[in-house]
Amino acid sequence: MTATTLQRPTAAPVAPVPTTHAESPRWARPLFWLLIAATAALYVVGLSQSGTANDFYAAAVKSGTESWKAWLFGSLDSGNAITVDKPPASLWAMVLSARILGFSSFSLLLPQALMGVGTVALVHGAVKRWSGPAAGLLAGLAVALTPVAALMFRFDNPDAMLVLLMTAAAYCVVRAIDSTSSQGRSRALRWMLLAGTAIGFAFLTKMAQGLLVLPAFGLVHLLAASTSVRTRIGHLLAAAAAMVVSAGWFIALVALWPAASRPFIGGSTNNSLWELAVGYNGLGRILGGSGNGGGGGGGQNTMFGGSSGITRMFGTAFGAQVSWLVPAALVALVAVLLLTRRAGRTDRTRAGIVLWGSWLLVTVAVFSFMSGTIHPYYAVALVPAIGALVGIGGSYLWTHRDDHVARSALALMIFATSVWGFSLMTRDAPGWMTWLAWAMLAGGWASALVLAFSTERLRKVAVVAVVVGSLFSVVGTTAFTAATVTSGHTGSTPTAGPTTSSSQGGPGGGGAGTSSSAVTDLLESTTSRWAAATVGSQSAAGYILSSDVAVMAIGGFSGSDDSPTLAQFQQYVADGDVTYFLSGGDARGGGPGGGSSSGSEITAWVEATFDSTTVGGTTVYDLSS
Numbered sequence: 001m002t003a004t005t006l007q008r009p010t011a012a013p014v015a016p017v018p019t020t021h022a023e024s025p026r027w028a029r030p031l032f033w034l035l036i037a038a039t040a041a042l043y044v045v046g047l048s049q050s051g052t053a054n055d056f057y058a059a060a061v062k063s064g065t066e067s068w069k070a071w072l073f074g075s076l077d078s079g080n081a082i083t084v085d086k087p088p089a090s091l092w093a094m095v096l097s098a099r100i101l102g103f104s105s106f107s108l109l110l111p112q113a114l115m116g117v118g119t120v121a122l123v124h125g126a127v128k129r130w131s132g133p134a135a136g137l138l139a140g141l142a143v144a145l146t147p148v149a150a151l152m153f154r155f156d157n158p159d160a161m162l163v164l165l166m167t168a169a170a171y172c173v174v175r176a177i178d179s180t181s182s183q184g185r186s187r188a189l190r191w192m193l194l195a196g197t198a199i200g201f202a203f204l205t206k207m208a209q210g211l212l213v214l215p216a217f218g219l220v221h222l223l224a225a226s227t228s229v230r231t232r233i234g235h236l237l238a239a240a241a242a243m244v245v246s247a248g249w250f251i252a253l254v255a256l257w258p259a260a261s262r263p264f265i266g267g268s269t270n271n272s273l274w275e276l277a278v279g280y281n282g283l284g285r286i287l288g289g290s291g292n293g294g295g296g297g298g299g300q301n302t303m304f305g306g307s308s309g310i311t312r313m314f315g316t317a318f319g320a321q322v323s324w325l326v327p328a329a330l331v332a333l334v335a336v337l338l339l340t341r342r343a344g345r346t347d348r349t350r351a352g353i354v355l356w357g358s359w360l361l362v363t364v365a366v367f368s369f370m371s372g373t374i375h376p377y378y379a380v381a382l383v384p385a386i387g388a389l390v391g392i393g394g395s396y397l398w399t400h401r402d403d404h405v406a407r408s409a410l411a412l413m414i415f416a417t418s419v420w421g422f423s424l425m426t427r428d429a430p431g432w433m434t435w436l437a438w439a440m441l442a443g444g445w446a447s448a449l450v451l452a453f454s455t456e457r458l459r460k461v462a463v464v465a466v467v468v469g470s471l472f473s474v475v476g477t478t479a480f481t482a483a484t485v486t487s488g489h490t491g492s493t494p495t496a497g498p499t500t501s502s503s504q505g506g507p508g509g510g511g512a513g514t515s516s517s518a519v520t521d522l523l524e525s526t527t528s529r530w531a532a533a534t535v536g537s538q539s540a541a542g543y544i545l546s547s548d549v550a551v552m553a554i555g556g557f558s559g560s561d562d563s564p565t566l567a568q569f570q571q572y573v574a575d576g577d578v579t580y581f582l583s584g585g586d587a588r589g590g591g592p593g594g595g596s597s598s599g600s601e602i603t604a605w606v607e608a609t610f611d612s613t614t615v616g617g618t619t620v621y622d623l624s625s
Contacts, residue, residue: 028133032124035137039120039144042485043113043153048105049488052545053156056492056557057091059541060084061156062103063550064095071095073254075263076537079530079550079577081564084537085267085280085557087250089204090158112160116153119167120144123384123391126171129178130348131392139391143383147480147496148321152380154485155494159380162206166213167384169198170355173217176235177351180226188225189235196239200246207281209381212366216358224351251277264563266537266556271563285372304493305367305374312368313379320428320497322379322386324477327416329386332393333357335409339400352392360385375493398466407462411452414469418444421476429480432498436475443472492538515546516616522580523547529577532620533569535559535585535599543582552578555599559585566601573623581606583619 052058056076064071066078073080074088084091093111101107120140128136143149152159176191195217202210218236225232254265254273268276306317314323333353340350363382367374394413400406418440425437447469454462483498515523523531524547531549534540540553554569555561564572572578583603610621 024128024133028128028137031137032133032140035124035140035144036117036121039140040113040117042144042150042481043116044110046485047109047113047154050109050154050490051105051488052108053105053154053490053494054492055490055541055545056537057084057094057156057158058108059537059544060088060091061094061098061108062544064091065098065103066548066550069262073263076266076540076553076556077530077544077550079552080263081530081550081552082264082537082556082561083266085276086158086206087204087273089201090161090206093161094156108156109154112153112156115160115164116144116149119149119153119164119384122164122167122171123387126167126174127352127388127391129174130352131395135391135395137391138394139387142325142387142390142474145474145478145481146322146324146380146383146386147477147484148377148380149383150481150484151321151489151494151496152377155377155489157377157494158206159377162202162210163380163384165198165202165205166210166381169195169202169213169217170359170384172198173221173355174352177221177225180231188227189238192221192235192239193242196242197246200243200248203243203247203277204250207277208285209378212363212381213359215362216355219358220351220355223354224346224348226346264556264561266561266563268561285374286366286370305376305378308369308371310368313364313382316428317376318367318379320424320480321376321495322382324421324424324480325386325390325417325474326382327420328413328473329360329389329393331409331413331416332389332397333360335406335412336393336396339396339403339406349392349396353389356385356388356392360389376495377493394470401462407454408452410466411448411469414444414451414466414473415448417473418448418469421473425476425479429498433479436479440472440475444469447472515543516618518616519543519582519618519620520547522615522620523549523551526579528579528624530572530579532580532582533578533602534582535603539582539585551582554585554602559599562598564602565598566605569598569602570605576624579622579624581610581621581623583607583612583621 060070060074060076060083063075063078067075067080069075069080070078071092072088074083074086074091076082076084093115094108097111098104098107101110120143123143124136124140126136127139149163152163172191172195176188176195179188179191199210199214199217217239221236222229222232225235227235251273254262259271265271265273265276267280269279304317306312306315312318313326336349336353337357340347340353343350360382363385367378367382390413394410397406397410397413401410421444422437422441425433425440447465451462451465451469454465480497484496487498489495520543523543526532526549529550530552531547532543533552533554534543535554536559537553537557540551543551552564552572554564556563569578585599606621606623610623610625612619612621614620
């Protein structure tokens with residue numbers, strides 16, 4: 001017996017994957033641009049129907065157009081009393097758009113929509129390099145047709161920039177791994193430095209959430225890069241250094257800037273951006289506990305995301321937002337890992353599955369079991385990974401359909417997607433387009449059955465089955481996405497789909513307070529640094545958006561921060577920096593943990609010291625008297 005006959009059988013070789021436009025089929029480029037144009041239309045057309053969307057961030061954007069210091073720090077008001085409770089990176093882009101085009105609903109939301117288009121393009125590019133143009137197109141389309149993506153790429157929360165930056169980092173990691181086998185170590189190092197820089201700015205967008213993809217990036221680079229172990233580790237350390245520098249410069253700037261001449265860091269307990277990252281927007285979100293609402297008010301927060309556990313992403317809070325294609329993504333993950341188990345260490349198909357699969361599993365695990373505040377729209381961070389897994393898996397399994405395992409897995413992807421889609425439509429939108437839900441179930445089931453039992457002599461039947469089954473299985477997510485983009489969304493907890501345009505409630509309420517024309521005229525007649533002060537950023541935001549003056553938010557978001565103190569506020573009044581105090585603000589203190597001592601103390605002092613009058617239905621105290 002020769003040595004060859006003793007070897008175990010290996011999987012069928014995979015055809016080389018095109019990595020440039022010149023090597024791609026003629027149809028690839030036109031279909032890519034069609035995908036980009038359709039995504040742009042989906043995200044941009046009717047963009048202004050949501051108005052200023054989340055007034056909390058919209059007020060900060062407007063203030064940034066009036067003060068460069070407010071732009072730099074992400075201050076809610078142009079007088080720079082307090083920042084929003086997130087770092088300002090996403091606000092930087094929206095403010096620049098509003099400065100160029102003038103502040104409006106369209107200029108506010110346009111950067112978000114363009115970030116969505118960029119995310120689709122980057123997912124396509126990353127998947128295409130390792131799995132071919134068909135897989136890239138499928139992945140990009142899956143991203144565009146996920147309801148929560150259509151929601152957040154047309155909204156002014158930080159999540160749009162967060163997802164764009166994490167996807168850009170993944171693309172850079174893919175390019176770095178490719179460079180290790182083609183252009184050499186220097187180019188690979190540059191791509192890894194860019195990946196680290198993107199994650200650093202993701203941290204400056206939404207802090208710890210931007211770091212959830214790091215295990216996936218580290219794992220795939222160690223697994224698939226065509227260099228020595230020492231070089232791979234060195235590249236990862238260099239990327240980590242780039243991440244620290246790209247995020248740390250702003251943390252250092254805030255720490256070194258005299259606190260008296262910059263706004264208070266909203267959401268923090270000690271006016272520190274680092275404490276905000278570790279506490280309110282870090283461990284508080286994950287572990288729960290008391291403090292500023294981020295930790296869920298002393299225990300597990302089920303107000304927005306439902307009970308924690310392995311099924312959270314499939315429950316009524318998250319399911320219809322993001323989970324339509326999750327069954328298909330999980331089937332693809334398991335099947336491709338099984339079929340590539342004998343491939344070499346640097347096999348690109350397996351590397352892609354590891355990259356996006358690790359992204360998905362780590363993020364799902366954190367979201368599912370975190371005990372602090374979580375909103376359903378956070379799930380947009382899962383969308384690039386879901387889309388990539390569907391694209392890679394669908395393309396690979398179809399290419400290897402002569403293998404009964406691959407063909408059965410592809411049929412299972414279609415079957416599971418249609419069954420789960422039917423469940424979501426009938427559970428979360430009962431009575432809405434019921435006929436479509438049944439058509440999806442029947443069409444997906446029949447196509448999956450035909451595909452699973454097709455033979456070599458029935459190739460044409462298999463082609464029809466996979467095309468028809470794929471179309472039927474995505475009609476649910478497509479319908480929910482269409483319903484999302486054709487309706488406006490406002491407030492602090494928006495949700496996608498046809499049953500509601502916005503979920504209200506929780507700390508700070510859904511939207512900002514309203515201002516009558518009489519109150520607006522009163523505020524605009526002032527010349528002080530702050531025309532007025534009120535408790536809570538949500539209340540202050542409404543006054544900021546309806547006027548052209550600064551309004552101080554005592555206690556920040558929901559009045560939970562101890563800023564300003566009573567002594568500081570009294571000094572502002574004595575110096576003539578604040579003209580009016582507007583009652584009726586949100587003094588609930590951000591959750592069950594208790595209210596802001598400064599907010600309640602300032603309110604009590606104002607009520608005991610100054611006379612009130614009613615203007616346009618609002619109780620107003622003249623602090624200049």
